[in-house]
Amino acid sequence: MNLATLISVDSIISGVEPADKWELLDMMVDSMSTSSAVRHSGIPQERILDAVVKREHSNNTGVGNGYAFPHARIPGLKGLAVGMAFLQKPLNYESMDQVPVNIVCMILAPDKNPTMALKVMAQVVRLFSDQRLKENILKVRDNRTIFNILLEAGASSDIPIMARDIMNSPLLDVRRDTPIYEVIQLMASKHLSALPVVDEHGNIEGHITGARLFQLGMPEFMTRLKGVSFICEFEPFEKYFYEKSNSLAGEVMTSDFCAMSTVATLLEIVYALTTRNYPMIYVLEGNTLVGMIDQGTVLEQIINF
Amino acid sequence: MYLFIVIICCLTFILISASGLINKTPVAMLGACLVMLFGAVADHTLLIPVDLNVVFMLMGVMIIGDILADTGVFEWFAIASAKKMHGNGMLTVTALMVIAAVSSALLSTPVTLVYLIPVTILLAQILDLPVKPVLAMQAYFAGLGGSLTLVGSPVNFMTGLFFNISFLEVLREMILPVTFIGSVWLILIWIFKGRSLVVSTGNREHIMKSLPEKAITDRKTLKRALIPVSVTLIVLIFGTSWFGRGLEGVILLFGALVTGFLCRFKITPLLHKVNWSVIMFYGSVCILVGGLEAGTLLPGVGEYIFKYSGGDFKWLPLAVLCGTALLAVFVENIALTVLMLxxxxLIAVRFQVTDIRPVLWALMLGIMLGGSISLYGSAANFALARLAKRNKYKISGTKFCAGGFPLAFIGLMIAAAWLYLKYIDK
Structure with missing residues (x-):
C-alpha cells in the first residue's frame, strides 16, 4: 500500500508556526477530519483530539531526530487515517533527544491492526532518511506539491517492521572507565533496564543491566537461600554497594548482550526479548551501535499502540 | 605401553585434581576415554567396575537432598537452632556443626554442605563471626558425620556396596569412634576458638528477632516429603534383611523417585536435581582404576604389600588407616576409594582373610580424616572452597589443611586406638 494513498491533500499541513505542540495537534486533527476514515465513522473531532492528547500525555511521541508520531487508537474508526505536518520552523516537542521536530506524522488507527500504523511510522522514517527529499519537502509550502512528492516517492507501507523502525535513539552509552555510580544515575534517570559499554569507536564491548547492578548489592550466598523472610533485621546491601561504589563500568559489565543488525525482523526481536530473556537488544550498523530496543520499546510501539 | 598410558592418565588426573585449578570431571573423562581407546583389553570390560548401585545411591541422595532443600528446611534448622541458643556464638556454631554432622550422615556430606553453606555465611555475618573458620569447622564436622553411615559419604557407600556391608553395620561400627572424635573436636574448638566466637548483644538481638517459621518456604512439599523420606531411611537401615544386601542404591533411588512423585515433581525436573558431573566423575574414575587393574599394576601392589608385611594381617587395619589418611590429603577421595577397594x-584374597571389615572401617575413617583437611581432595570441601570464594571468602588450601591438621591428627589417634582395642588387641 502506497503511503500517499493513506493521506489526502487536506490532511497535509505546511507553512504553519504553531505556538506549541498542543496547538499543532489541534490543527492536525482538524485537517484530518476530512479524511474518508474519519468522515465515514462519524466520530466527533473532539473525541479524536482527546484521544490523541491523552496518548501524548501518557507518553511523548517525539521519537527523536526531528520526528514526532502523535497517534491514538480510536474505536469505531473506519480504517487508518494519516496526517502530516512539515514545519519550516522546528517546534519544541519535548522529544527524548530535545531536538525540535519538523516532520510530524499523526496516525489514527482503528482498534484492530495496530501494526499497520507502525509500518506507516517506519515508512515515514525510511522515506525521510533520504536527506535531499527531506530538505526539498521542507522548502515546499504547497500541500498539493507535497502530496505529489510523496506519491512520486512511491513509498509502500506494506513492508516488514525491522529493528531500525522501532529502535530507540538517541543513544546512551558509557565507556569502560565510567564510574559505576554515574552508570547507576544515568540508568535511574532515563529508566533504562540496560546500558551499553562502548569503546572509542562506538563499538559495543559489553553492557550493564539493572539485574547486574542489583547483584552488586546482593551477596552470592543470598541467591542460594530458599528465602530470607525469616531474617527481620539484616541489610547487607548498603555494605556491598559501598564496596562496589568505586568500580568502573568495565569491571561490572558483562558480555552476554544481544546485538542485531538494523534489518532484524520484529519476530527476531520479540523472540530475543521474551524467549531468550535479553533485557535489551543493541542494534548495530556494521560494528557501530546505532540503537537500542527493550521490552518497553516493543510494548510501547506495538502492543500498546 | 598400555600400562604406561594408564599410569600417565592416572598421575595427570591426580595432579590436576589435587591442584584444584580446573574441573576434575572432564579431566577424568578424558583420561577414561584414553584408557579405553588404547586399552589392551576389550573396552567393555573396563565398564564393569562402574557400580550402578553407587550411581543410584548418588542420584538418590541428590534428589532427596534437593527436594528437602527447596522447602527451606536447611535454613529452618540453622536459624531455629541459632535462636534457640539465643545467638550465643559458641553455641550457635556448635549447633551448626552438629546439624552438618547429622545431615551429612543422612544425606551425604557434599549434599549437606552445598545447602548449609549459604545459611551459615548468613548467620556468621549477622553475628559478626569469623566466616572462614566457621565454614571450615562446619566442613570438618560434615565430613565426620558423613563417615557415620552408609549414605553419609561417597567413600562409605562405595566401600559398603563393594563389600556388601549394610547400613546398620556401618552405623553400629562407626558410631563409637565418630561420636568420640566429634566430642573431642568440640571440646578443642571450644577451648581454642571460643574467644573468637563471642557475639555482641546487638547482633544477638538480630537473631532473637528472626522468625524461623518463615524459613520454610514450601510447607506442602515438606509435609509430602517427610513420610516417604522417613520410610526410605527405615528401609535402608533395617531393609537389608527384607531385600537382601547390596540393594541400598536401588532402595534409595526408589525412595527418592517416590518422594519426588508424591511432591508432584515430573521426571525431568527430578533428574535435573542430579549433579551429573559427579556421576560422570565416578564412572570415569572407575574406568581409570579398571585400567590399572587390567594393567596388572594393582595385583602387583597387592603382592608387594603381602610380601612386605610378611603375611601378617594383624596390623593391616592400622596401616590402611594411616596410609589412606595421608593419601587422602593429596588424592581425590572418590578416586582413592575406587583405587583402594x-x-x-586382592589383599583379602592373598592374606586369606575371612573378615576384611576392620580394614574397611580403617579405610572409611582414614579417607574421611585425611580428606576432611584437604580442600580439593573431597567433593564436599571443593564445593565449600568454591562457594566461599564466590562470596569473597577465599579459603587457602594450606591454611585449611593446617587448621584442620590437629583435629585430623587427634581423630587419627582415636581411630587407631579404637581399631587396636577392638580388632588387634582382642
Whole structure:
C-alpha cells in the first residue's frame, strides 16, 4: 500500500508556526477530519483530539531526530487515517533527544491492526532518511506539491517492521572507565533496564543491566537461600554497594548482550526479548551501535499502540 | 605401553585434581576415554567396575537432598537452632556443626554442605563471626558425620556396596569412634576458638528477632516429603534383611523417585536435581582404576604389600588407616576409594582373610580424616572452597589443611586406638 494513498491533500499541513505542540495537534486533527476514515465513522473531532492528547500525555511521541508520531487508537474508526505536518520552523516537542521536530506524522488507527500504523511510522522514517527529499519537502509550502512528492516517492507501507523502525535513539552509552555510580544515575534517570559499554569507536564491548547492578548489592550466598523472610533485621546491601561504589563500568559489565543488525525482523526481536530473556537488544550498523530496543520499546510501539 | 598410558592418565588426573585449578570431571573423562581407546583389553570390560548401585545411591541422595532443600528446611534448622541458643556464638556454631554432622550422615556430606553453606555465611555475618573458620569447622564436622553411615559419604557407600556391608553395620561400627572424635573436636574448638566466637548483644538481638517459621518456604512439599523420606531411611537401615544386601542404591533411588512423585515433581525436573558431573566423575574414575587393574599394576601392589608385611594381617587395619589418611590429603577421595577397594579385595584374597571389615572401617575413617583437611581432595570441601570464594571468602588450601591438621591428627589417634582395642588387641 502506497503511503500517499493513506493521506489526502487536506490532511497535509505546511507553512504553519504553531505556538506549541498542543496547538499543532489541534490543527492536525482538524485537517484530518476530512479524511474518508474519519468522515465515514462519524466520530466527533473532539473525541479524536482527546484521544490523541491523552496518548501524548501518557507518553511523548517525539521519537527523536526531528520526528514526532502523535497517534491514538480510536474505536469505531473506519480504517487508518494519516496526517502530516512539515514545519519550516522546528517546534519544541519535548522529544527524548530535545531536538525540535519538523516532520510530524499523526496516525489514527482503528482498534484492530495496530501494526499497520507502525509500518506507516517506519515508512515515514525510511522515506525521510533520504536527506535531499527531506530538505526539498521542507522548502515546499504547497500541500498539493507535497502530496505529489510523496506519491512520486512511491513509498509502500506494506513492508516488514525491522529493528531500525522501532529502535530507540538517541543513544546512551558509557565507556569502560565510567564510574559505576554515574552508570547507576544515568540508568535511574532515563529508566533504562540496560546500558551499553562502548569503546572509542562506538563499538559495543559489553553492557550493564539493572539485574547486574542489583547483584552488586546482593551477596552470592543470598541467591542460594530458599528465602530470607525469616531474617527481620539484616541489610547487607548498603555494605556491598559501598564496596562496589568505586568500580568502573568495565569491571561490572558483562558480555552476554544481544546485538542485531538494523534489518532484524520484529519476530527476531520479540523472540530475543521474551524467549531468550535479553533485557535489551543493541542494534548495530556494521560494528557501530546505532540503537537500542527493550521490552518497553516493543510494548510501547506495538502492543500498546 | 598400555600400562604406561594408564599410569600417565592416572598421575595427570591426580595432579590436576589435587591442584584444584580446573574441573576434575572432564579431566577424568578424558583420561577414561584414553584408557579405553588404547586399552589392551576389550573396552567393555573396563565398564564393569562402574557400580550402578553407587550411581543410584548418588542420584538418590541428590534428589532427596534437593527436594528437602527447596522447602527451606536447611535454613529452618540453622536459624531455629541459632535462636534457640539465643545467638550465643559458641553455641550457635556448635549447633551448626552438629546439624552438618547429622545431615551429612543422612544425606551425604557434599549434599549437606552445598545447602548449609549459604545459611551459615548468613548467620556468621549477622553475628559478626569469623566466616572462614566457621565454614571450615562446619566442613570438618560434615565430613565426620558423613563417615557415620552408609549414605553419609561417597567413600562409605562405595566401600559398603563393594563389600556388601549394610547400613546398620556401618552405623553400629562407626558410631563409637565418630561420636568420640566429634566430642573431642568440640571440646578443642571450644577451648581454642571460643574467644573468637563471642557475639555482641546487638547482633544477638538480630537473631532473637528472626522468625524461623518463615524459613520454610514450601510447607506442602515438606509435609509430602517427610513420610516417604522417613520410610526410605527405615528401609535402608533395617531393609537389608527384607531385600537382601547390596540393594541400598536401588532402595534409595526408589525412595527418592517416590518422594519426588508424591511432591508432584515430573521426571525431568527430578533428574535435573542430579549433579551429573559427579556421576560422570565416578564412572570415569572407575574406568581409570579398571585400567590399572587390567594393567596388572594393582595385583602387583597387592603382592608387594603381602610380601612386605610378611603375611601378617594383624596390623593391616592400622596401616590402611594411616596410609589412606595421608593419601587422602593429596588424592581425590572418590578416586582413592575406587583405587583402594579392588586392592583391599586382592589383599583379602592373598592374606586369606575371612573378615576384611576392620580394614574397611580403617579405610572409611582414614579417607574421611585425611580428606576432611584437604580442600580439593573431597567433593564436599571443593564445593565449600568454591562457594566461599564466590562470596569473597577465599579459603587457602594450606591454611585449611593446617587448621584442620590437629583435629585430623587427634581423630587419627582415636581411630587407631579404637581399631587396636577392638580388632588387634582382642
Amino acid at each position: 579392588p586392592l583391599i579385595q
